[in-house]
Amino acid sequence: QITLKESGPSLVEPTQTLTLTCSFSGFSLSSSGVGVGWIRQPPGKALEWLALLYWNTDKRYSPSLNGRLTITEDTSKNRVMLTMTKVDPVDTATYYCAHRLDIGADDVFDVWGPGTMVTVS
Amino acid sequence: EIVMTQSPAILSVSPGESATLSCRASQNVYRFLAWYQQKPGQAPRLLIYAASTRAADIPARFSGSGSGTEFTLTITRLQSEDFAVYYCQQYSGWPPKITFGPGTKVDI
Numbered sequence: 001q002i003t004l005k006e007s008g009p010s011l012v013e014p015t016q017t018l019t020l021t022c023s024f025s026g027f028s029l030s031s032s033g034v035g036v037g038w039i040r041q042p043p044g045k046a047l048e049w050l051a052l053l054y055w056n057t058d059k060r061y062s063p064s065l066n067g068r069l070t071i072t073e074d075t076s077k078n079r080v081m082l083t084m085t086k087v088d089p090v091d092t093a094t095y096y097c098a099h100r101l102d103i104g105a106d107d108v109f110d111v112w113g114p115g116t117m118v119t120v121s
Numbered sequence: 122e123i124v125m126t127q128s129p130a131i132l133s134v135s136p137g138e139s140a141t142l143s144c145r146a147s148q149n150v151y152r153f154l155a156w157y158q159q160k161p162g163q164a165p166r167l168l169i170y171a172a173s174t175r176a177a178d179i180p181a182r183f184s185g186s187g188s189g190t191e192f193t194l195t196i197t198r199l200q201s202e203d204f205a206v207y208y209c210q211q212y213s214g215w216p217p218k219i220t221f222g223p224g225t226k227v228d229i
Contacts, residue, residue, distance in 0.1 A: 037219075039165075047157075047165065047208055049219035060216050064122070096164055101176075107212040107219055108155040110176055112164035 002026035004036075004097050004113035011119050018087050018118060022080040022097030029075055031055055035100030036080040037109055038071065040093040048093075052100065052107065053080055087120045094118075123147050123211055125222035132227050136199055142225045144192040144209035153213040156185055156194045159224075160205045168207075169194065196227070204229055 008020035020038070027034055038050040051071040052060045061069050070083040080097060094117050098109035124147040134140050144154065152172040157165035167176040169185035172192060182197045196203055209222040 046223045047210075047221040049210075049221065052217060052219070063218060098164075101167070101170065104171075106153070106155070106170050107217045108167060108170045108210065109165075110167045112166075115164055 002099050002111045004099060004111060006095055006097050006113045006116040008095070008116055008118065010117060011121065012087050014088055014120055015086055018084045018091070018120075020082045020084075020095055020097075020116065020118070022082070022113060024078050024080070024097075024099070027099065027102075029053070029055055029073055029078075029080070031102070033100075033102035033104075035102070035107075036073075037098050037100055037107075038082045038095065039098060039109070040091075040095045041115075042090075042093040045093075050095075051082060054100075055102075089120045091120045092118065122218060123150060123213065123220050125209055125211055125220050127207075127209060127222040127225045129225060130223070132225055133229065134199055134227060135229065136201055138199055140196045140199055140203075140227055142194040142196075142207055142227070144187075144194070144222050146190045146192075146211055146213075149189050150211040150213035152188050153211055154185075154187065154192050155210045155212065156183075157208045157210065158203075158205045159208065165208065199227075203227065 004024040034055040037052040094115040096115045099111040101110040156169040159165040173185045
C-alpha cells in the first residue's frame with residue numbers, strides 16, 4: 001500500500017525559505033516509472049503543480065515559480081523534500097505531495113498525502 | 122502556458138441524475154488529460170487519465186471523453202458521495218508543464 005505524508009512548518013515569515021518533507025512508503029523512487037510530485041492549493045482556490053521528481057533523478061519545475069523551487073530526494077530514508085525560497089503571503093496554501101502513476105508515461109498523481117497547511121505571515 | 126478552463130463553475134443536480142462536466146484547453150493537449158475529485162478537507166482523488174482511462178477502483182459511472190482541446194467528464198446515476206469539486210489537469214508536452222483547471226463544483 002502506497003502512503004505519503006507531508007511535514008514542515010505551519011507558519012513562515014515573508015522572504016524566508018520554506019522546506020517541506022514528503023515521507024513515503026510502499027514504493028521505491030529507484031523503480032522505473034516512479035515519481036513524486038508537489039502540488040499546492042491556496043484556501044478556496046484551485047490546484048497548482050509545483051515540481052516533479054522522477055525515478056531517473058530528472059527534476060521538473062513549474063515555470064511560474066521563477067526558479068524558487070528545488071526538489072531533492074533522500075532515497076535511503078524514503079523522503080522527498082521541496083524547498084521554496086523568498087516566500088510571500090501569496091504562497092499560503094495547503095501543500096500536497098503525491099505519487100506519480102507509474103504505468104505508462106502519464107504525469108498524473110494517483111496517491112496523495114493528506115496535505116500540510118503553510119501560512120506565510 | 123496551457124490554460125485550462127472548466128464549465129460550469131457550479132452544477133446543481135439531484136441524486137440519481139447524470140452530470141456532464143466540461144474542460145477546455147487553450148491549445149492541443151492530445152489525450153493528456155486527467156480528472157480528479159476533491160471533497161472538502163480531503164486530498165484530490167484521481168478518477169480518469171489519458172482522457173478516458175479510469176484509475177484503479179473508480180466506479181464505471183465515471184467516464185471521460187474527448188481529445189485535442191475539448192474534454193468531458195460524465196457521471197451517471199449520481200450518488201451522495203459524488204458531490205464534490207472536480208478538476209481537470211493537462212500534462213501534455215516535454216518537459217512537463219502541468220496545469221489544472223479552476224474546478225467545477227457538483228452540488229445538490
